[in-house]
Amino acid sequence: MGKLLKVLFHVNEVEKWDTALGNITNLIKDVGQGGAEIKVVANGPSVAAFSDSSRLQAMSALADEGAVFLACRNSLKKMCSGVDVCLTEEALPPFIKVVPAGITEIVRSQSEGFAYVKP
């Protein structure tokens, strides 16, 4: 069956979550759970979706199938400096991990052989 696929999904706009989660669902359905190592890096305004319970539920289901969700600390802080939503790291569900800079994760992962997908 060839080598394990590795892929990073880059989500930086709130409106792109549905497409991203749909892509991941289709990928797992196609290659089977464990058939691909999947990371999702959220930076920019997309991190606001981590306060949306219906989206969190969909993410959590994919995390249960092995997808790793990573939130950019810079973006969480920037959101909290605005007027709308503020999510502290402590308020995030346990399946979402925080990385210091999402952009570094995106670049470093590719240097480690992850494919890049921008939904």
Added chain:
Amino acid sequence: MGKLLKVLFHVNEVEKWDTALGNITNLIKDVGQGGAEIKVVANGPSVAAFSDSSRLQAMSALADEGAVFLACRNSLKKMCSGVDVCLTEEALPPFIKVVPAGITEIVRSQSEGFAYVKP
């Protein structure tokens, strides 16, 4: 002249086709026909463009120059579950091939050395 370039264009929105086709045209003009192995993977709502005759004509011309057009079966099915356009696989012109899951093609191609471009 170095190794053959390999590139996959990911088109997932109808509005991005013009940019994508322009990019591919410029690439072939720059590196010469045969100077790059070119795949175009259409998933999501972008597959609706396969019912647009003027766009199909532009794609067909690029296919004649070696570009390979791949449509996501999941996306074709999803489109047919909606109210607007429905394209059966049989209705697609012969130069468009169907893959079971566009997202897998996108990930696997990168693991095989294809560059990724999101127009």
Added chain:
Amino acid sequence: MGKLLKVLFHVNEVEKWDTALGNITNLIKDVGQGGAEIKVVANGPSVAAFSDSSRLQAMSALADEGAVFLACRNSLKKMCSGVDVCLTEEALPPFIKVVPAGITEIVRSQSEGFAYVKP
């Protein structure tokens, strides 16, 4: 600290410059100046931003920290065939270099180990 990171940012819409410049700022802050080799390729309508003095100032500051800005000649020419803005290559600030086809630069760079980011 591992190998030097190499990354290409692809900017093809004017509205994406702020995100792109923010990403690059965060990346340099995170990995340190010299911690990553950074290219920015502008093609399509995004090249119009090269006539915007406040954006040029932000780009110039990042160029001082090592980021390389590349403009697509095809896109500059296309802009000049339109009615709005026309920027000749000579009018560009010295820190912006022109490449014959941005799309080729994007593909070739990935074949040379650059990660790809689409802000």
